[in-house]
Amino acid sequence: MKDFRLYAITGEQFHPNRDLIEVMEEAILGGVDIVQLRDKTSGKQELLRKARALRELTRKHDVTFIVNDHIDIAMEVDADGIHLGQGDLPLPEARKIVGGKIIGISTHALQEALLAESQGADYIGVGPVFRTATKADVVDPVSVRYVREVAQFIKIPFVAIGGIKLNNVDEVIDAGATRICAVSEIVGSSDVRGTCEAFLGKLKR
Numbered sequence: 001m002k003d004f005r006l007y008a009i010t011g012e013q014f015h016p017n018r019d020l021i022e023v024m025e026e027a028i029l030g031g032v033d034i035v036q037l038r039d040k041t042s043g044k045q046e047l048l049r050k051a052r053a054l055r056e057l058t059r060k061h062d063v064t065f066i067v068n069d070h071i072d073i074a075m076e077v078d079a080d081g082i083h084l085g086q087g088d089l090p091l092p093e094a095r096k097i098v099g100g101k102i103i104g105i106s107t108h109a110l111q112e113a114l115l116a117e118s119q120g121a122d123y124i125g126v127g128p129v130f131r132t133a134t135k136a137d138v139v140d141p142v143s144v145r146y147v148r149e150v151a152q153f154i155k156i157p158f159v160a161i162g163g164i165k166l167n168n169v170d171e172v173i174d175a176g177a178t179r180i181c182a183v184s185e186i187v188g189s190s191d192v193r194g195t196c197e198a199f200l201g202k203l204k205r
């Protein structure tokens with residue numbers, strides 16, 4: 001997969017008065033390399049509509065597009081990949097369906113990270129680093145200690161996620177993260193583009 005530094009996930013509850021595509025385009029203009037469609041409430045038809053619109057947007061800007069959870073939607077819109085959690089379809093089975101598309105796997109402990117790496121994940125999510133209200137069924141924060149462990153033992157790309165804000169990202173970078181993912185801090189910002197640029201400024205230092 002193309003390398004990346006800043007990964008933005010959709011979260012429409014954080015911008016109730018703004019259009020999804022407009023917000024994600026601002027994030028892309030701010031330098032986001034990957035956009036993930038994550039939507040826990042829409043039905044399949046609505047999801048498909050959003051996925052098609054985001055696929056068109058990400059193609060226009062040559063940005064990677066990942067669909068969370070729904071392999072069928074990812075295949076239908078020709079997304080670049082899929083993100084799967086520990087409770088989703090196991091990676092080997094997902095690989096049979098998606099072929100060479102990107103597979104990202106959520107991990108919350110080194111054992112999960114090592115397994116995902118050995119099974120051929122293209123990247124892993126590492127979190128939740130801090131407490132977050134964005135994900136209802138999230139596990140307890142893993143802290144920057146887990147980021148440090150992954151930086152030491154895992155060779156595939158990893159992205160830190162969970163409660164990451166402009167005012168705590170330095171801690172995550174100091175622990176060894178070179179790729180950051182955020183939902184609320186990016187899409188809930190009154191200056192989406194500026195927030196992305198500020199994250200990237202910190203990642204480049």
Ligand SMILES: Cc1ncc(COP(=O)(O)OP(=O)(O)O)c(N)n1
Pocket residue numbers: 007009036038068069083084085086088104105106107124125126135159161181
């Ligand atoms: C980049 C990234 N990392 C982790 C997650 C969380 O995925 P999952 O554990 O499947 O939980 P849900 O997002 O489905 O609630 C993610 N989506 N993206």
Ligand SMILES: Cc1nc(C(=O)O)sc1CCOP(=O)(O)O
Pocket residue numbers: 009106107125126127128129131132133134135138161162163164181182183184185
């Ligand atoms: C979707 C998701 N997955 C997590 C994990 O740890 O796997 S934390 C999370 C929510 C991240 O949202 P915010 O940036 O608003 O805290």
Ligand SMILES: [Mg+2]
Pocket residue numbers: 068069083084085088
């Ligand atoms: Mg999931």
